[in-house]
Amino acid sequence: MKKILHYIGIDVDDQSFHISAISSETRESQQFKTKATTASLIKVLRKYVPDLNKSALVAYEAGHLGYSLMRALDKKGITCKVIAPTSIPKSANERVKNDRLDSEKIAIAMRNNAVSYVNPPSEEQEADRQLVRTRGDLVSQASDIKRNILSMCRTLGLDYTKETNKKSNWTPHHFQYLKKKVPLLQRSAAIALEAKLKVLEFMRCSIADVEYEIEKLAHSVPYKKTVAALRCFKGIQTTVAMLLATELYSIKRFAHPRQLTAYVGLDIREYSSGGKQSQMGISKMGNKHVRRALVEACQFAFTAKAPLKRLKQAHKKTEKRIIDIADKCRNRLSKKGIRMLLSGKPRNKAKVACAREMLGFIWETLCITTA
Known part of the structure; x- marks a missing residue:
């Protein structure tokens, strides 16, 4: 050196x-x-x-x-x-x-050797990560447009749920309802609503195109084994698996799951002094993309259901030791989540706690697939 x-x-x-x-x-x-x-x-x-x-x-x-x-x-x-x-x-x-x-x-x-240096990805890894992040950006923008359209409908007196007795928005039937209402509005309002619907349709097509490219990338050599292993976990499909693979591109830099937990920002904040100990939720100081994806993956992690058909299909082409890790994770999260809910903990707190647990099992799995 x-x-x-x-x-x-x-x-x-x-x-x-x-x-x-x-x-x-x-x-x-x-x-x-x-x-x-x-x-x-x-x-x-x-x-x-x-x-x-x-x-x-x-x-x-x-x-x-x-x-x-x-x-x-x-x-x-x-x-x-x-x-x-x-x-x-x-x-x-x-x-x-x-x-x-x-x-x-x-x-x-x-x-003074008082800083931490970032472990940079390769140019190819960074490009793949940008593709996956773009999908998240487009989904967020599409959600903003949807909220804007619903707000406009309220000001125009259009109420889809009451008029049709349907419960869900943004179904094909909802889109047909909005398109039929456009000619009945005042000219300016009709132009505005039609323009927003066109933008939303374009965003949905763009998201579909990006997801198609992510699916192709998931079957390429650098990611195929990792994605197949991560898909064995309940709540993780191809998009989330690719996000984890591209964001945590070099799992060997984390010698222990605690380091990965801190990197993702799921570690516990603490302020202890004078013999008193106080813990104040998660730090939220790390990679927000991984943190959000894990919490969303744990939406129904604590439901004690039998493995889904998708999970059974994913298990067919995966090593037994990885399947065992995924099954152990599913059972662990189910018990932990149910125990927290029965003790009166908020549902969101239970989801975050399950996400932190899941991260340890993901670390173990990625260490095997990248060995």
Whole structure:
């Protein structure tokens, strides 16, 4: 491992890069600024740190640039890492915040070995993750449009459930109802409702296209074994399995399920002092995509039902030890969830507790499939 003589922290934004370089030997600090381009950054860094490729460590906070700057610098032979923002130490008496001080804070924390570096995915893994996340974004946008249409229907006096005695919205019958009502409205209202219905239809087609591509990707070599194993769990189908596979791309970096629980943000917050112990729910500090997917997968995890036909089909082409883990998880979550509900715990709290339990079984399964 090369000896680090310079720690270089960068505060990045769309307009400029603010840079602080600290010498590990002389403790001398230098601050400078450059344009927000890789070429300008390298030019300035080589000017102030001539032996940049041999003895310097460059780092910046994870943010809107993602890993693009890190990969660009690595191609030039410059060691660059991405820092987890929550790991940078903060003082309680800080009252001044600017880009120059932020870059200096990063460099000092690097020199003191007080930061955690992000384990970056490969470019292919990141692209696959973007595809899966896009599906979630489109579903969220479609939900917003649906709520907007229902709100508009209320203002126009349209009540689908009362007029048709149907209980569920957004069925094919509901869509036909809305389309039939469009010609009966005032011209402006009709144009507005029709435009929103067209946007919703386009969003549904886009979601279907993305889900088709995710299904194809799930059968490719990097994910086929992992997805097949995860589909053995109750509540996890192809979309959620692909989300877990792409977000937790390198399970070996978590030596214990507790580390994975903290990464996902399902660990318990605690404030204990003076002989008193207080626990205050989950931290919500980690990967929100995995956390949300697991909680949704546990919507009915604590119902004591026999395995579904889908689960029986998934078990046919999977190793017995993985099936045993999935069955053990199903029984464990059923007992835990029912026990919590019978003791008077809120349903949402039971779902989150089951999601935390499930994560341990998923860690064990992924360790087997990636061995």
